[in-house]
Amino acid sequence: MADSRSKKRLLAVTVVLLAIIGYMIFSSTASSIAHHKSVGEVISDPSLIGKPVKVGGMIADDSVVRDGNTATFKIFDKDGQLTVVYTGQIPKQFGGGIEAIVEGKLVSKDRVESTRMMTKCPSKYKKGVREGTK
Amino acid sequence: MRNVGSFALIVTIVISLYTAYSFYVGNKVRKGEKQQKAGNDGIIWQFASVTIASLVLFVAFITDDFSFGYVADHSTPQMSIFYKIAAFWAGHEGSLLLWLWMLTGFTALLAFLNRKNDRLTNIALYISNYIQLFFLITLLTATNPFRAVELGVPLTGVGLNPLLMHWAMVLHPPTLFMGYAGLTIPFAFAIAALMDRNASSDWVNRAHKWTLFAWFFLTIGIFLGALWAYVVLGWGGYWAWDPVENASILPWFVATALLHTFTMYRRRGGMKLWAVSLASLSFVMCILATFITRSGLLADVSVHSFPELKKDLTILFGGLMLVVGGLTAYLISIRSKEFETQEFFSDFLSKHFTYYLNNIALVAFTLIIAGATVIPPLFKKSLGVEFYNRLAEPLGILYLLLITICPYLGWKKTEGNNLLKQLAFPAGVAAIAAIPLYLEWGSNLIGFITMVVAVFSMTAILELFYLRARARAKSRGVGFASGLFSIFRFSRSQAGGYISHLGMAIMIFGIAGSMLYVQDIPASIRPQPGEAVWASNYEFKLKEFRQTTRPGQQVNHVVFEMRDRNDGYKLIREIAPKMVYHEVQRRQVLEAAIHYEPLRDIFVVFNGVDKQDNLLLNIKINPLISFVWIGSFILIFGSIIVMWPKAVAVTQEETAGAESGKKPARRRKGALAGAE
Structure with missing residues (x-):
């Protein structure tokens, strides 16, 4: 029932739209990948x-x-430790023994300046906030 | 007791196999009523035995039976009974059991109501039975909630994370699972229709209510998650494109597309292949969402979570998604002739085109978010919030325009001049509103544009109600009020749909405000009464700084007098953020104090004390957040209107119109001049 002209027009519009979205994805991926x-x-x-x-x-x-x-603290794993200089709102749960994931710039060999941090749940709750919640 | 639970699941597997056999034989032969009946009974019996298994686990939680490894991992005797019940779904074992329990409940209801031995329902139950079988096997092999505790029986369990002890977090998982399990039913009907070569709207009529029901719960579930994050976790953050949040939105997007496609299918016989594909995709997204949140995959977008990935769950869930995808693709390829659309797009200014765009947009959003959530972690990378926001901002505005204009269009074509005339009023309102909006919110261009578009959208939707009501009043010779009433009475899916669109517009207005204009005001003050911080029109004057103790905890209260500087420093209230120090774990938990206002919320956070004993504070101002909650309520309310049983007379009138082919086109054109 579909006439081929409409079909082609529809396809053309779809391709253009997807190309624009594709370009947007491409251009924002590079700058926000960590x-x-x-x-x-x-x-x-x-x-x-x-x-x-x-x-x-x-x-x-x-x-x-x-x-x-600003909060300055050290994070470690089995291979060593580094210093984090964090500026911003500290997460709700914070303190020694909490696992933190910090995003920022490595300014020297063992020093990260960060403006974004999230903390995982205390290790006592080994299932973690993520797995335990949603 | 653990054995009773496991045994109940094994019994269910046996019934499920029997059910599969009965349906297989019964649906194949001509006179298979007896076997089909047996299959329907089997479905109901499965619900009974899964209920027993679930009750065993509930009782174990309530009675602190720590011989259950799962109970020991998630509960502790000190928790209130409310949270003990909630601990049922705190891990993957209980969550999957809950999923299965809900699914068996839904299919049992379907079987119970299947008095007429309906062919499509029998096939759909046959399909859902396999999904139930899958969950049963998964529960018994990979994630048994009835497993023994590892070393001896402990006296006390681990307990829930205190952050999760909030009513919204208790309700959030089961609400989402209602949605996930609910979306299994439309999927099963879609496969049934494909298998049975039945491209009529029979399957859609059967699946529609289930889809709405599932969508309703998904929406509430996402809303509760956002609310919890706002109040408990994020201090004003309610959506951070976290993998678990992304997971919950995926099935919602596809289900939204599916609901709209059903309208096209039922009213115009269009988008049939879209409908079956979306039904299948929405189910796949439910599985993916369950998998993302429950398998340990990218549990924290952290390198550390990868060793925790549960391989067996990955294989099982990945396998199910592949089988469902493959089966749907195969069935579609062999049935593409039967399911060819009966009315195809011919003009850009038409509902056919906007519905199509809607599907393209929602599927694109789904695939982008799914891809961005799942793929980068495989390469030890992740995409930041900026990635999502940069896409969501422009696409959100365009999408809002799309859903605003769509109802104004005719199915096949629209008269351009008429459309412009109708949209002139909302455009004018938006243009006038743009001036005060610019003065208040002009600092952020994209936020300002979003708000103007949202005002346009709200006005256009209200105008739509006005135009429809007037046209109805005229054609029936009644007053305007009864015209408006009759829309809600007789065209529930339209009225509810528009209400939901209105909710979306209000919500997007709120999202723009509360995401793009948040103010963070950090401050540090001497710990002496009388010291003050200013934020916006308020003064926060330190009244006292005191410490209290609870067992194992030290609580620091910072009490402020909150005074209005624009009103002669009138005392508004006392506001007291807290920092709780857990002595054993040597860690702090911050509890913000929140001052709610109609147009903004103010969070006061006490961040601790620095070297010089200054009190560190952060005051956050979140504007327009109430629009997000109100918009969500209206969105959900819209779906309730659609779900409400329809008045019979008009249902018949509409189906008769839709089937006679030519009639609706004429009726539409007539309506176009008036209301559309």
Whole structure:
């Protein structure tokens, strides 16, 4: 029943739309992709200095120092530790023994400046907030 | 007791196999009523035995039976009974059992109501029975809720995460699972129609209510999740494109597309292949969503979550998605002739085109979000919030325009001048509103544009009600009020649909405000009474800083007097954010204090103390958030109107019109001049 002319017009519009969306995806992917690294990978790879990283590790006990809107603390995993200088709202659950994932720039071999952080649930609840909730 | 639970599941498998056999034989032969009857009974018996299994687990939670490994992992005797019940669905084992229980409940209802031994229903039950079988096998092999505790029987379990102890978080998972399990039914009917070569709207008529029902629960579930995040977790954040949030929105998008496609299918005989594909895709997305949230895959978009990935669940769920996708593709390929559309798109200014665009848009959103959530973590990467926002901002505006204009169009074509005349009023309102909106919200261009478009959209939808009511009043020779009433009485799916669109427009207005204009005001003050912080028109004057103790916890209260600077420093209220320090775990939990206003919410967070003993504060102002909640209510209310049983007389009138082919076109044209 479909006449072929309408079909072609519809197809053409679809292709154009998808091409525009495709271009939007392509152009926003490059700038918002973050590379996940472990603490060990970050401190052992000097080529990462000056680059954006997303790194997760356990917050070291009693390492948190607050100064105004900035919190400085250490995160570690089995391969080492690094210092995080975080500026912004600290997450609801925070403190030693909590797993934190920080996004930011590696400014020196073992120092990350971050403006975005999320914390996982305390390890006591081993299932974690994510798996445990939704 | 654990054995009773496992045994009930094994019995269910046996009944399920018997059901499959009965339906297989009964649906094949001509006189298979007896076997079909047996199949229907089998479905009901499965519900009974899964109910027993679920009750066993409920009782285990209520009685603190820590010989259940699952109970020990998620409950503890100190929790209130409310949260003990909620712990049922705190992990994948209980969640999948709940999924199955709801699904068996739905199919049992379908079987119970199947008095006439309806052929499509029998095939649909045959299909859903396989899904039930899949869940039964998954539960017994990969994720048994009745497993034993690992080492001896502990005296106390681990308990729920305190953050989850909130009423919205208790209701959120089961509501979503109602939606997921509910969307199995339209999928089963779509496959049934394909298998039976029945391209009439029979299957749509049977599946429509189920789809609406599932959509209703999905919407509420997503709403509850956002509300919880807003109040408990995010201090004003309610949507962060987190993988679990993304997972819940995927089936919602596809189900929304499916509901609209059903309208096209029923009224115009169009988009038939779309309908069966979307029914299948929505089910696949439910499986994907369950998988994302329950398998440990990308549990935290963190490198650390990968070792936790449950391989067996991955294989089972991945396999199911592939089988469903493959089966649908195969059936569609061999039935594409029968399911060819009866009325095809011919003009861009038509509902045919906008419905098509709607499907393209919603499926594109679904695939983008699914891809962006699942694919990058496989390469140890992830896409940030910016990625989603950059796409969502322009596409959201365009989508809102689409759903606003669509109802004004005729099915096949629209008279351009007439359309412009009708849209002139909302455009004028939006243009006038743009001036104050610009003065208040002009600082962010995309936010400002969104708000103007939302005003256009709200006005256009209200005008639509006005035009429809006037046309009805005229044609029936009654007053305007009874015309309006008759829309709600006799055209429920239209009225409810428009109401939902209105909800969307209001919600998007709120989203623009509460996402793009949030103010963060960090401050630090000396810990002396009388010290003050200013934010917006308020002064927060420190009244006292005190510590109290609860067992194992130290609570720091910072009490402020909140005064209005524009009103002679009048005392509004006391506001007291808290920081709770858990001594054993040596960690802090922040509890914000929230001041709610009609047009904005103000969060006061106490972040701790710095080296110089200054109190660190953060004051957050979230504008227009109430529009998000009100919009959501209206959206949900719209679906209730559609679900409400229809008045019979008009149903017949409409079906008669739709089937006679030529008549509706003429009727539409007549209506076009008046209301459309």
